[in-house]
Amino acid sequence: MQNILLKAIPSLKYWMFVITCFLIPLSGYSIDRKSDTRHAANLSKLIRVTEKVGRYRTFEASITNNKTYENKFTAVELLVQYQAPSGRLIDFRGFFDGDGKGSGNLILGNVWKMRFMPDELGTWKYVYRWTDGTPGGKGSFDCTAQGQGKGVLQAYLKNPRWFAYNGTEPVWLKSYYETGHGSIGQDFNWIVDNVYSKFKEHGYNHLQVNWLLSLCCFKQYYLDGPAPQTLDLALYQEGKASSTMNFDVWKRMEQHLSWLNNNGINVHMFLGVDGSRNEGPVWEKLSAEEKDFFVRYMTARLAPYANLAGWNFVWEVDGNRESHELGFTRLVQKYDVFNHLRTYEDEFPRENHYNLPEYTFAAIENHQIASPEKAEERTLWRDAWTHHMACKLGYRGKPVFMSEGNALWRRFWHERVNATQDDLRRSAWACATAGASFTWNGHAKEYELYAGGESGLPFNDKNPFTASEKAIDIIAQIMHNDIRFERMQPNDELLSEHQTLRVYALAEPGKQYIVFAPQGENFALKLEKGSYTKNTWVDAKTGRRTAAAAVQSTGSEKPVQFKAPDATTDWVLILKGGL
Template identity: 60%
Template sequence: MKYRLLLIFLLITGVLSATNQKIALYRLFQFEVENKNEYSNKYTGVELNVQYQSPSGLCYNFHGFYDGDGKGNADGTIWKLRFMPNEIGEWTFTYSWSDGTPGGTDTFVCVNDGAGNGMLKAYEKNPHWFAYNGTRPVWLKSYYETGHGSLGQDFEWVKQNVYWPLINNGYNHLQVNWLLSLCCTDQYYKDGPEPETLDLILYEEGNIWNSMNHDVWRRMEQHLGWLNNNDVNVHMFLGVDGSQNNGPDWSKLTAEDKARFVKYMIARLAPFANIAGWNFVWEVPGNREDKELGFARLVQKYDIFEHLRTYEDEFPRENEYGRSEYSFAAVENHEIASPIRDMDRKYWKEPWTHHMACLLGYAGKPVFMSEGNALWRRFWQQRTKASRNELRQSAWACATAAASFTWCGHAGEEALFAAGAEGLPFNEENPYTESAQHITILADIMQHDVAFYEMKPTDELLSDCSVLQVYALAEPGEQYLVFATAGSSFSLQVKKGDYNIVKWIDTKNGTVQHQTRLEIKSETTTKFNPPTNDTDWVLVVKR
């Protein structure tokens, strides 16, 4: 009887216990509380502060957020606490309200069963590459998923027709436009169900705290949460400044509102481990205090999980990635051939501009080719006329610069489709199925034929070849990988050793031609001639 009375009391007050709730390691803990007090504005009138204590005794100060009725409507009495546990065992959390409203203390248990991978960070031993929690290297197989307005479509359809095909083809990373949702809501999948809504803008410009669209948050978190549970990392491409796409302008927010919004965004999204890059917006200089740099500083201040932070630099020849506010580089391949745009533009489809942009973007932090102009069929192919050969070569140009990259096999920039000749590149109708196969061959070589995470760019070991056509990665004395465009011959400086694996791999079809073992008695330059000059070859030399 006493238990039933206690339960009724807890139901009425909205303080339901989390005790015995089991959360897998690096997955999402969520807890709802109610606050029925009257506030002139529930986003600004009170703060929900939370301290989490780990099984080992470490304390993390974080905060909760107002979530309307908790189901996508702005009016309500629900606040939520979210967290991402990183230790096995019992956690204790204590929450309190800034206006003195009574809070509470409770516990949950973190278990290993169903654990996630953790967060992408720079690999501690070789920061050219990404690694889960900085210690477990991972090859990013990334696709640019452009469905801004797909948030408004039936989620089950999007899962089956967009996300599952990508996952089933080995993709563990997506660059997306719907996180955060500030523009372009007409870009949904036309071969899918009619949108349930196209009211998908997070807030009205200049009226953020009186126009917050909770249904959009609900939809974003549905996508993000499902991808998190399936270990797919998500890079925020369009970011928080909608002005470059005719959406709400970040600069119209006051300094106080910017800080409050970032804090709110962090409370809602940072506990998802798969956030793989906070980004301001595309193509900015990186040094503006009131825009991308200030945004990165706010994220650095409030994100206790320390997810990756970046800005996208269109001109990586001179970049800001050495700043502590940025933890990886997102680059494009402009101003590599020339600082004059009209002269530079004709080289945007060239693989060597991708290679150089990645090399120039490295500042002791991982490089991600976020917008390689030969790598996108959607938007850029119409402008650059890049061929599928140039797409493949540009992918290798990034990889041999020790950089990750994303690509897109969707057609055009107008209507968006999931299937058919213009949709995802995993069906016979789509000519870019060929490119998808090329990316898979590249990923397989990097994951299985070499230990990529031990390697660094080593073009200086090459000679007797064009620097625009042949690129090298190496862990000198252990393993070497050289990409040779159109079967170009080259010489490679190889350290003394007995290399029992020597093989050529055709990057178009994955065909392997093994060579005799290579015994180098003293460090020397060795001449290599690919099997043919009618395709692009990769040479692997390894102990």
């Protein structure tokens, strides 16, 4: 009984929240500021508030603070406590934003902002305070079902090979590597019309990008678009994050991220926070205090966007360095109250550190699968089986994302390893049947970047890689419409009587199977006992479908033999029993 009574009494933290609400003036709401002129220069005031917010969308409020500080990034912090409709309390922070319109510096500007992502319907309350004792305030907003998003990508709780919104709603990622580093310097509406809208029209729900946390490569913009409005796109000057933040860059990044968020497209940052690999600001040039500041500031600005689909340090790092990627990820884990995905990108996933609790998914390449020497295996980087094995080796109980599959990128890799569109299609299937997600790219160049034409996005008749886009779409359609992918696991051990490392199986044994057979290769498949009557052969190039005969299995040790309709194309066999 005593335990029941204790549970019925609100927590001390709750009563402190209630008392604070009464003690702190209602800044920006009911108080008449003209009646208090004695301390007007020192008071803070809510000036702009989002009063209604869709669930999993971004609440924002702007606050003026007219006090003078030597460095407004560090001399004072804006701390906020939010109370959910259920009574749950969440502590977060706001951030200094110059004049609130993309200008200002460590001295100039008087606008701070608070952002938040509500996950419960109903009225949310919040109390804000300043760490230097400047009077704070309180307010509220309504979280509505109208205009709500899906939430934050996490590992699927029931089968962590796959991603799911909030861990419960599985989603198959149709992902593209959009490489316009400097595109945030171009006219935003042109980028929406000629780049992002194309992805939305073709069903993409995920982009890997280089402009989020902008540090380098600013001349990589769309040459068939308008001239850049600016090439000054570095977030901060090396070693001086807490005094040189570029508000215009933050504004531009957030404009892009917000549009993608509102249109259901998740974003994975590829280049991350260490510019050392790309002639940008070097992470290790930041002191421990500067690193801590940067992550606090970064999470305050970006974490309230639900579509942030992976904090990443940078490409091709070790995974276990406290001074670099591991330390960064620990800071993110500390300050990101929304628990967005966290990773490091591993070039050699044969041995990895994805077992560490700081990492919540794996981002990998397909190197060092056949040999520890690059020179020995370079000719194999175009092969589908290296992608398949890399995905299986990268799995440590968390989703695997093939971030840089060499056959999957026309940009950079195809001309280096002589990969073809056949290799791209087969490598995509190799990842999918390994129970992994992947991103691909149909651009021709790193520089000389175009949105349209032969070398641009693969959505126009002039671009030969529209064939690859169709092949990726066939995978997406099968995953979305033909099977329950979230129940399935890679099951190559069920296969026999085929050429080694060429045929792959994904299965929920006894219920559903997918087998990828390049060039119609014959194979045998061990099936659980049962009747499989909803069976189809799908041409992986064209999507053409051919009915497959019903199969009755006794569940004996003898596998069932299958022969594809022909050997002129790659085939996918879908077998379905009692789902």
